[in-house]
Amino acid sequence: MKLFDVYPINDIIITKAKGSRVWDNNDNEYMDLYGGHAVISIGHTHPHWVNRIETQLNKIAFYSNSIKIPIQEELASKLGEVSGKKNFDLFLCNSGAEANENALKLASFHTNRKKIIAFKKGFHGRTSLAVAATDNPSIVAPVNETNNIVFLPFNDSDSLSDYFKLHGIEIAAVIVEGIQGVGGINVASNEFLLTIRNLCDQYGAVYIADSVQCGYGRSGKFFSHDDAGVDADIYSMAKGMGNGFPIGGIIISPIFKAKHSMLGTTFGGNHLACAAALAVLEVIESESLMQNAEMIGKYLQDELKSISTLSGTRGRGLMIGFDVPESHKNLKKDLLFKYRIFTGEAKPNVIRLLPSLGLSLEDASLFISTLKQAIAEYQP
Numbered sequence: 001m002k003l004f005d006v007y008p009i010n011d012i013i014i015t016k017a018k019g020s021r022v023w024d025n026n027d028n029e030y031m032d033l034y035g036g037h038a039v040i041s042i043g044h045t046h047p048h049w050v051n052r053i054e055t056q057l058n059k060i061a062f063y064s065n066s067i068k069i070p071i072q073e074e075l076a077s078k079l080g081e082v083s084g085k086k087n088f089d090l091f092l093c094n095s096g097a098e099a100n101e102n103a104l105k106l107a108s109f110h111t112n113r114k115k116i117i118a119f120k121k122g123f124h125g126r127t128s129l130a131v132a133a134t135d136n137p138s139i140v141a142p143v144n145e146t147n148n149i150v151f152l153p154f155n156d157s158d159s160l161s162d163y164f165k166l167h168g169i170e171i172a173a174v175i176v177e178g179i180q181g182v183g184g185i186n187v188a189s190n191e192f193l194l195t196i197r198n199l200c201d202q203y204g205a206v207y208i209a210d211s212v213q214c215g216y217g218r219s220g221k222f223f224s225h226d227d228a229g230v231d232a233d234i235y236s237m238a239k240g241m242g243n244g245f246p247i248g249g250i251i252i253s254p255i256f257k258a259k260h261s262m263l264g265t266t267f268g269g270n271h272l273a274c275a276a277a278l279a280v281l282e283v284i285e286s287e288s289l290m291q292n293a294e295m296i297g298k299y300l301q302d303e304l305k306s307i308s309t310l311s312g313t314r315g316r317g318l319m320i321g322f323d324v325p326e327s328h329k330n331l332k333k334d335l336l337f338k339y340r341i342f343t344g345e346a347k348p349n350v351i352r353l354l355p356s357l358g359l360s361l362e363d364a365s366l367f368i369s370t371l372k373q374a375i376a377e378y379q380p
């Protein structure tokens with residue numbers, strides 16, 4: 001059997017990882033400013049995370065949601081504390097798409113409505129409804145097509161208000177990334193998020209904050225939506241939640257009433273995943289990683305803005321994007337293969353930085369000097 005060939009793959013085998021560094025099978029060291037696509041939140045193989053998982057593994061890894069699993073309650077309580085959303089409830093699942101699928105489903109159950117507003121360049125996952133709410137027709141299969149989703153322009157409060165005026169009573173939910181990730185690092189304005197909040201309140205729709213990529217401290221706040229001073233009704237989470245251990249979830253405001261069997265999953269909330277997720281929150285807190293993300297992010301943005309070849313530097317905390325000119329379109333590949341630095345990309349010609357929230361000032365500054373060198377030596 002061979003692998004189903006769906007991923008464009010770099011010819012690199014990573015065999016070891018620590019903090020913001022990874023090593024290949026020839027023992028070459030790389031700086032990781034991609035975090036395996038925003039997944040590495042507290043740093044690769046963080047000792048506290050390894051220890052929590054190992055300890056849990058030696059006790060019990062999994063049992064189904066048919067019994068009491070106290071570590072789930074421990075996780076909910078810690079998450080309430082660190083995120084500040086103490087009065088929200090937690091539902092655990094396994095990935096970002098699944099989190100959004102459950103968020104959308106819950107919104108529809110709650111409102112008894114079908115229509116969802118999503119935004120241009122938004123990405124919400126690849127499962128049925130999540131992919132239908134994703135603005136990329138090439139990944140939507142015919143079976144996923146539905147006219148229950150409408151795409152409106154991002155950061156355009158007037159279009160949104162106009163749409164609500166005409167169709168407000170049909171809308172179950174608005175789903176929005178606080179910072180669009182796959183779409184190229186586009187920050188939702190505070191005014192736009194406030195408008196979403198107000199319109200959802202006015203028309204009885206549910207505000208879903210897709211925080212799968214921009215959440216969990218990445219923006220410098222626990223949820224990037226916190227910057228606007230609004231509470232969403234549901235936050236979806238995954239990526240940074242387990243630092244590489246697969247876990248996702250939604251937190252749900254007290255306006256929703258739970259009913260047995262309305263949501264469910266076999267693996268969601270298993271003992272091992274909860275141990276990993278607890279370790280992440282403990283480290284975010286003990287190492288002040290949100291503050292670090294804010295500080296190092298500001299340093300990186302200031303430095304990037306001073307490099308004249310680059311333009312459009314944007315983002316918050318350690319979720320940063322910048323545009324490279326068409327003449328430098330191989331820069332990301334050069335950074336990886338010549339200078340051994342992993343970065344992310346978005347089309348067209350956007351480089352994304354999604355490092356561990358523990359990235360040091362020393363590494364950030366090493367990246368900037370290497371980037372300047374790579375640009376100076378650039379051979380198209």
Ligand SMILES: Cc1ncc(COP(=O)(O)O)c(C=O)c1O
Nearest residue numbers: 095096097123124125181212213
């Ligand atoms: C904002 C956002 N939502 C949802 C997803 C889907 O997450 P997963 O790949 O874990 O299903 C992603 C993945 O990139 C994402 O960036």
